[in-house]
Every structure is written in C-alpha cells, then in structure tokens.
Amino acid sequence: MTLTPEQKAVILKQINSTSETRRATVPRMEEHLYKAYEVLDHGFVRAIDYMGDDNAIVQAARVSYGQGTKKSRDDAGLIRYLMRHWHSTPFEMCEIKLHIKLPVFVARQWIRHRTANVNEYSARYSILDREFYIPKEDQLASQSQHNHQGRGDLLKGREAEKVLEILKSDSMRAYDNYESMLSQKNQEGLARELARMNLPMNIYTQWYWKTNLHNLFHFLRLRAESHAQYEIRVYADEILKIVADWVPAAFAAFTDYRLDGVQLSGKGLDCIKRMLAGEDVDAKNSHMSAGEWKEFQALIS
Amino acid sequence: MTLTPEQKAVILKQINSTSETRRATVPRMEEHLYKAYEVLDHGFVRAIDYMGDDNAIVQAARVSYGQGTKKSRDDAGLIRYLMRHWHSTPFEMCEIKLHIKLPVFVARQWIRHRTANVNEYSARYSILDREFYIPKEDQLASQSQHNHQGRGDLLKGREAEKVLEILKSDSMRAYDNYESMLSQKNQEGLARELARMNLPMNIYTQWYWKTNLHNLFHFLRLRAESHAQYEIRVYADEILKIVADWVPAAFAAFTDYRLDGVQLSGKGLDCIKRMLAGEDVDAKNSHMSAGEWKEFQALIS
Amino acid sequence: MTLTPEQKAVILKQINSTSETRRATVPRMEEHLYKAYEVLDHGFVRAIDYMGDDNAIVQAARVSYGQGTKKSRDDAGLIRYLMRHWHSTPFEMCEIKLHIKLPVFVARQWIRHRTANVNEYSARYSILDREFYIPKEDQLASQSQHNHQGRGDLLKGREAEKVLEILKSDSMRAYDNYESMLSQKNQEGLARELARMNLPMNIYTQWYWKTNLHNLFHFLRLRAESHAQYEIRVYADEILKIVADWVPAAFAAFTDYRLDGVQLSGKGLDCIKRMLAGEDVDAKNSHMSAGEWKEFQALIS
Amino acid sequence: MTLTPEQKAVILKQINSTSETRRATVPRMEEHLYKAYEVLDHGFVRAIDYMGDDNAIVQAARVSYGQGTKKSRDDAGLIRYLMRHWHSTPFEMCEIKLHIKLPVFVARQWIRHRTANVNEYSARYSILDREFYIPKEDQLASQSQHNHQGRGDLLKGREAEKVLEILKSDSMRAYDNYESMLSQKNQEGLARELARMNLPMNIYTQWYWKTNLHNLFHFLRLRAESHAQYEIRVYADEILKIVADWVPAAFAAFTDYRLDGVQLSGKGLDCIKRMLAGEDVDAKNSHMSAGEWKEFQALIS
Helix, strand or coil: CCCCHHHHHHHHHHHHCCEEECCCCCHHHHCCCCCCEEECCCEEEEEEEEECCHHHHHHHHHCCCCCCCCCHHHHHHHHHHHHHCCCCHHHHHCEEEEEEEEEHHHHHHHCCCCCCEEEECCCCCCCCCCCECCCCHHHCEEECCCCCCCEEEECCHHHHHHHHHHHHHHHHHHHHHHHHHHCCCCCCCECHHHHHHHCECCEEEEEEEEEEHHHHHHHHHHHCCCCCCHHHHHHHHHHHHHHHHHCHHHHHHHHHHHHCCEEECHHHHHHHHHHHCCCCCCCCCCCCCHHHHHHHHHHHC | CCCCHHHHHHHHHHHHCCEEECCCCCHHHHCCCCCCEEECCCEEEEEEEEECCHHHHHHHHHCCCCCCCCCHHHHHHHHHHHHHCCCCHHHHHCEEEEEEEEEHHHHHHHCCCCCCEEEECCCCCCCCCCCECCCCHHHCEEECCCCCCCEEEECCHHHHHHHHHHHHHHHHHHHHHHHHHHCCCCCCCECHHHHHHHCECCEEEEEEEEEEHHHHHHHHHHHCCCCCCHHHHHHHHHHHHHHHHHCHHHHHHHHHHHHCCEEECHHHHHHHHHHHCCCCCCCCCCCCCHHHHHHHHHHHC | CCCCHHHHHHHHHHHHCCEEECCCCCHHHHCCCCCCEEECCCEEEEEEEEECCHHHHHHHHHCCCCCCCCCHHHHHHHHHHHHHCCCCHHHHHCEEEEEEEEEHHHHHHHCCCCCCEEEECCCCCCCCCCCECCCCHHHCEEECCCCCCCEEEECCHHHHHHHHHHHHHHHHHHHHHHHHHHCCCCCCCECHHHHHHHCECCEEEEEEEEEEHHHHHHHHHHHCCCCCCHHHHHHHHHHHHHHHHHCHHHHHHHHHHHHCCEEECHHHHHHHHHHHCCCCCCCCCCCCCHHHHHHHHHHHC | CCCCHHHHHHHHHHHHCCEEECCCCCHHHHCCCCCCEEECCCEEEEEEEEECCHHHHHHHHHCCCCCCCCCHHHHHHHHHHHHHCCCCHHHHHCEEEEEEEEEHHHHHHHCCCCCCEEEECCCCCCCCCCCECCCCHHHCEEECCCCCCCEEEECCHHHHHHHHHHHHHHHHHHHHHHHHHHCCCCCCCECHHHHHHHCECCEEEEEEEEEEHHHHHHHHHHHCCCCCCHHHHHHHHHHHHHHHHHCHHHHHHHHHHHHCCEEECHHHHHHHHHHHCCCCCCCCCCCCCHHHHHHHHHHHC
C-alpha cells in the first residue's frame, strides 16, 4: 500500500478527532473508522462512516420507539428469525460507507452490485497514479480444466516468471506512454478522458462506496465465497472483519444462515429425506443431472 | 399527537444519552434527534439517525481522503455546481432515518417513492391504536373545478359540519367493530390480518423510513410543492426544517435550484429569448398548447 | 368479478387484434394476454405484455448474438445452473406487465416489493367503485394462538355471521357516506383526495404492475408461500400459472430450487451430516434454539 | 465494425423470422430490431426487444382497460403534461433491450447508471477479441484549459501521429501478451480471470442492457448532452434515433422538456423577471457567482 505522508497525516487527524453524538454508536466499530486495512499490493479498505447497530435492526422490525426493554438474548433470537425467514427490510436500516482502493478489473466486478451508492475517482478529471496490481507468485494460477471461470494449479518456474515480467513491463510501458501523451512539455497534451484508455485494467482506482447491511450481506455472500475471484474475495474478507465488530448479532446470523448455510433444491431435500429413511440414493435415482448430483454430494459430505 | 408517558420517557432517555464518536457530526442536527415534531392531529416526524454532512458530499465528489483543505466557501460553490449539473451521486453519500406517524392514505402516497428503506408497523401482527386523522375546518376543501386532483374553496356551514360528523362517526364505528371482531371474550376472535380490513384510511400507521439525501431531495421537491396534497406537504415541510440544519449548504443549493427553480421547455426558452429581444410573444406565436402557455405565463410573472 | 359490458368489449377487442412482430414470442403466453383471471370476489389478474422467453435468459447469460445453436436440453441445464448459483442478471432480461385489481390492504403488502414499476388508479383524481372484499366463510379464520401473524381455526356459527355482517354493513355505510360527501347536489362537494379517507381497506383498487422475471420470482417465492396471507397468495398462485406457460424452463428451475427448495443453516447442515453418519441428533445437541429445531424437524420430515 | 459472416447470418435470420402477437407493436420500431448500427470503429447498437408504445404510457397513466377512446392528439397532450410535471411512472411502463458493443472505458461510464439490467461478456469465462478503439484524428483533442473534464483543440501534426502510434502499438502488444499468457502450447496457461488484467481500457466488450423508458430518458439526457464524452455520446445519439421511431410522442415531449429544455435556479428566474420588466441586470446584481452568471448568460443568448 502506498499512502503518502500527507494522506497518513489526514487519516491520523480523522482518527483523533471525536465529537459527542446522540446517535447509536458502536465502540468496537469506532476503532475501525478511517484506518486503511491493506488489501493486495496497493489496495485498501477504510470504513468512513456507519449508521445503526444490532439494536437498530430490532427497533425497525418492531417499529418501536426506543431501544426496547427486551433482553439482548431475545434480540439476537429475533435477528436470527429475520435472517432465517428472509425478512430483509430491518437489515436495510443499517448503513455503511467505505473508501476502497482496488484494481480496475476488480472494480468492474464489484460495480455489478447495483444497489449501492458510488463515487469513483475520475480519470476524466484527474490523473491516475502509477500503481498496478501484480499478483504474488502464490496467486499465479493456471486456467482450471474443469471450471470455465476458475483457477487451476499454480504456474511453475519459467512460465510464472514470464507472466510476471509481462504484467510488470506492460504496466510500466502503458503508464510511461500515458504520461507522455498527457505531458504538455512542447506539446498540447492529450485530453485526460482519452489518454486513460491506454491504461491496463490492473491499474488501481478508488471510490467511496455506501450500502445498507442487507445489500452488503448479499455482496459478501457472493464475493466472500470460495468461487469468487481471489482478488475480490480478499476485499470481502476484510469487510467481513469490520462487520463482525459493527453488528455482531446480525453477523452471527448471516454466518450461520448464509455463509455456512446452503440452498437445497426440492430434489435435494427429497434425497436427504430418503437417505435419512435408510434408502440407498445414488446419482441415478436422485433425478438430478450429473453436475447437480456432484454438487449435492459435496454439500453433504 | 398522542404520545404515552412511557413513550415520552423513552424519547427523553434517547435525547439524554450521548456517546463519543469519530464520525462526521453536525451539532445542529443532533439537537433534532429523537424529538417528535407534531404533524396533523396525531402524526409526527422524528429524526432517528443521520450519516454524513455537507463535507461528506464534497469528500465523495473529490474522492479525497479527508476533510480537505479547501475553504468552506469553495465547498458551497462545489455543492451548487453539483446540484446545477445534476451530479447526484455525491448527495447519495448522506443518509437519514426518520420515524414517521401518518394516516394510511398519506402512507400510500408516500410509499410510491420506492428508493427508500421502510419498516411499517404491522397490523397483521399487532393491533392498531384508535387514532384517526380528522381534518381541521380550514382544510375542509371542496373539489377543485379546474384541477381534477386538487382542492377548491373551503366547505361552509352545515356541509362542513356534516362532513366532520361523518368522518368522526365512521372512524369510531369502524374501530368499535374492529375491536369487537378481535375480542376473544366468549369468542374465537378474528385474525388480525383480516380484522384490519375494516379500518378506514384515515387511521394512523407508523414506520421507520430511511433514504439518502439525493432521494430525499427528490421526495421533497415533489411533496413540499404547492400541488402536493396538504396532508403530505405538512410532513415534507417539517422534514425541510430538519434538513436545513443538517446539510445547510446542500439545502441552500436545493432551495435555489429545485424548490425555487423551474424547468423551462425548449419552447419556453425560445419565448423568453424572443421576449428579451423585444418581440411581442403571445399564446398563438408561442407554439405552446393553451395549458402550457398558461403555466408559462404564471412562471414568469 | 365485476367487469362492465364496455370493459369486456375492450378486452375482447384486445384479444382479437394481432400484429406481426420480429420479437421473441411465446404462443402459450399469447393465449393469456388480456384475459381477466378472477381472484377473490371482485379482483383479477390480467397479463398485458411480456418481453423475452426462456431463450432470452440463455442469450443474455452467454451474451450471444442470436438464438444460439445449443440444444434446448442444454439451455434448460444452463437455466438450472444459473438458478442454483444465484446468477440473477440473466433472469432480469425477461419482463412482464400485469393489470391487477385487488383490495387496498393487499395492495399495501404488495407495494413493499419496491423493485417494480407501478401505476395505481388515483382516488385523488377519480371516484372509486363500490366494490369491497368480503371473505368467504371458509376464509374467516381466528387469530392463530401460535403465530402472531397467522390464522388459526375457522370461526363458527354466530361469530362468523357477525363478522360478515360487520364487514358488509361497514363497507356499505362508508361508501354511502363517501358518495354523500362527494355529491354536488345542493352542496360544494368534498375534494376527492379528502373523501377517500373514509373508505375501509377492503375496498378494491387497481394498478398496472411491471417487473422483471428475477424480481417476480422473488415476489412469488415470498407470496406463494404457505405463510403468506391467503388474500395475496391467491394472486401469486394465479401469476404462477401464467409464468409456467411463459418461461417453462425457468419456471421449472424456480419451482425446484425456490418453491420446493429450502435454506439450511450451517447448524442444520451439520445436523444432517451427523444424522447421515448415524448419530442421534436431538434438540439439545443440535445447538439450535427451540424454534429453530422445530422448524428444522418440520423441514426434514 | 467487425461482424463475422456467422454473426451476420444469425442477425439476418432474426430479422427474417416473424410471429403473430397480441402485444402492442410498433411497425417503425420493428424495422430497427436486430440490426447492428455502427458506432465508433468496432462498436454497435442493436435493439433486441421492446415492450410498449406511446399508448402504453397513456394506458398506465389512466389505469384504463384498453387502448382508450381518446384521440391521439389528446394522448400526446397527456404525455407532454406527464413529462412537464415529472410524472415518471407511466414512462416506466415501456421497456427496451439493447445489445451494445463498446470500449471498456465507455462501459465504465455507462454502468454508473445503475437502474438497468445488464449482462456483460465475461472475460473470466471467455477470451476477448483483438478489437480496440483507436480514435479518428478528428477526435484527437487536447485537454481543455477551462474545463477539467473536457476537451480543447485538436492535436496537430507530429503530436497526433505520436498518440495514434502509442495507442495502436500498446493495444497490439498488450493483446499479443494476453494471448501468449493464455496460450497452452507447452505451458499451463494463465487463468483467464488473471490474464485479462493486462488489457487496456480501449478494448471492446459487449453487453445486453435493458432499461425502462424513464431511466433511458435520464441516461440520454446526460449522455446525449454536449458535455458528455464524445465516445459515449455517439452511442446515445444512435439510441435517440431508435427511440424517436419507437415512442414518437414521448420522444417529442422529451426533446422539448429535457434535451432542449433548461433548469433555471430561483436566482435565474428572478433575473429573467427583472429583465423582462426592463431592469438592467448584470453579474453584480444577479446575486450569482461568476460561474453561474456565465452559464446563465449562455443560456438566454
């Protein structure tokens, strides 16, 4: 990560200035505010602001006036109930704002989640920094032979070296040329909105991203999952840690019902019932396709 | 407004408990938190939580690390620029949560603004209170003769009296019958989800409503406007006062460009140019329809 | 259902006029267009328009130019894969527009699904008809003793009669008074936007409702489910029949993975694995709460 | 544009197969369906499907059963009224689906409009083609001296040549290296999801993009506007032509009220009133900032 001394000073100042507020406040979440948690080689996740806490979910579900008189154990039970039965609106009552620095190809995956508010650094208006994502060797994987959109074994030896050389040298050359097209020494200088098109998609961008807890959980379920691309999963993992401190009861319910939970089809449920009744269920009598049966087997073993 | 002593005590407790926070905090907004501002005969608006301030808009527009070093005068100018050019995403970085008590027919208008998070009191689950909106005499207007969805002159004398008698007695009878259908004395008691259908639409409901500043401005532009129905406009007016204290620079820009501003058609702009050039423009040579010309005349006079 | 002869004639005309189109067309869906399928005592569901078919889902998932050369069996497999792995965007490529007539209290539940386009009949602008939902005796249920938002046994004898009398007479009286407040014989006539507040929530309204297939499936999953209120479930059931003819492959996948499928928590999955391994799992060693264990038991039996 | 013979054959087949439908059909829109309208050097816009027509807007606004008996002149007047008063929901009743091929840096701007359904070609799953946007010389503009996100004069002579050389050679080298990293001759072959990061943002991607008419108008207002970047504006311009044939009355209203129309601030309106009354209004007594006054002057001259 490359924070300038000026940026570090700004962040330190943010961390050190506090105010009094009547709003719902979560001390363990306050600890995270403004800090830049490193992700990949130049990226970060920073929590900038939050609204609400576990109690805000309960308060909205009950449309009650205040904090309620119920015990916190009941509240956790209610939150689990809401999660189990897909009552999503109470979770929408919590909101979080993050400042993210991430490679463009990751940003392009991320933005497909449309139910968030986003302000991205503008390369029409400003000049991007010379920062590119170069994978570590332990992430330099080959194309999976089984999964069209997955990774297989790690590349080895000379092939891995060659890939890294390409990524590094193409990044540097593209940036050199970007700068030289922009430069106004003895020339007009190409418009920024045009020059940026020469940059490869491993360059870093950044944005403010704000979303509610329900939509964040949806994002995390898909992106913290093992099939998500590694380079976005590491961001999701970092966000998970923050959420665990922010809304611990909601996080626990989310973990049990979504991250650790599974969706069974009607066919799958039927197979389980038959298996529990002692029947010998196999691919053939499961009425599933080969792919589904394989996924089902993995699920219950 | 009918807050019970218990509710008042809960609100007082909320107002009196403060925490330390690193988050962006607006002292004048803090003053509003939790207070129940009366609207109509039993309704209220309560600000429960907020995220961000004027600076959060600027910070997102610049994707800057901190509060920035720019002068607040420049910030207000930037906010005006963003508003003028419909750059809506920075305004989405501020969020507000309100607790609203309102008649059902108002709630039905309100909910048409879909870009908000809502949790409404459930009459499937709970029993509604005996609280109905009965208009004051100075709001008892006749149907407009000109505008299919507007009000004309006030009703007078006996007719006004009769309307009030009807509204009051039908409300009371409906509620008596609601209660008697629910009652389990010597009977099973009708399911709540069915009994509620007997209640008229002037009964009060309540909800938690959370939205971002951009969508809130859109709501306020349409609902604080003179053509909006009085019974929703009074809620919008109360929210306007809160927003003015929360994000004063954004509010000033919104007032100038949206509330006080107007949309001119190409034809309207052409007429103004011709009028400024000294030409005598009338309904006929304006190329507008009769209705448009009338609205245009009202606009510039 | 009360369609006037004029409305019937309009519908017949719609059914009988056809055009040639290059668009994706589903003959079995064409059969449904414009027809008013009766729901409850005065309501209906009418399919007015649709965009796309099963193939449009596949086409978007593959971002292919045309209909593709793949066999339809492969297409159904792909659709199942998309549904199983929560790839929702291809399902968003199909759109449906419905004309629905429904009681206001049902409309208020329905509108909580915000991701649809809605135009509702305006009682500010027009006068509502004298049509109210009166439940049939086989739906006149008592409040459930176990479920705060559910129904228990049917009301019997005199109690059922009394409820029906109340619902009918309150509806009629409210409508009589609505009319008398509006009436302009020898009086000004109360504004429509005010008079409507006297009407109970079993009065019928109507709207055009347009949504994409992904959001429709979400709606149907929640509203065609056994815990949904009967009065909205009957609408969902009617829509299910239409969807089955419109996009049969997507509908089959939806049925298996969502309607017939279940969500297992991590704890639930763990219990199943232990049970399949022969362990004796009970409420205590399941690590679930009493409520969860009960739901889990119901799931697998 | 580079359509393969196979793609051309598929498109021709789509154009030539028609069905009978009861749905609202627009003959002039049918003419556009499936055709690839060229944009930039390799891009295109293809209309794939549509739902609704001008009448569908009117039908929804009136919540009427059929096509209505009103004259088409009244319908156009109603559509103008809806547009003038920001009644957006009736316009949401029309939907369009487009197949777009566009450079990645344009796609990144485009996707910021979140209220649409999108399925993009996946470079995790598939291999991108060797197609890059290289601007024509008449678009090779320098950075504007006045507008941070705009273009100034055209680059001349050697500088223009140099820029084109860079863009071309960097594109080709990046693609050669992309291929060589993927290639599996005598090597594992890097995972596609990683290799793609080496590609610059002028490479072409494609997607299916579906949106309703209200959101499309919002997109077009911002992107067909003179301040929009040229490379996205040419797509908006092509879409405008299609919309003009699809919903001519709505398009005419949109043109007058949005494209040709302007938003006046309260201050601006006040200045116009004073000017019309004969007052000499200047920058100083306008109460506007220098920037606003300049924009205001441009507006009315």
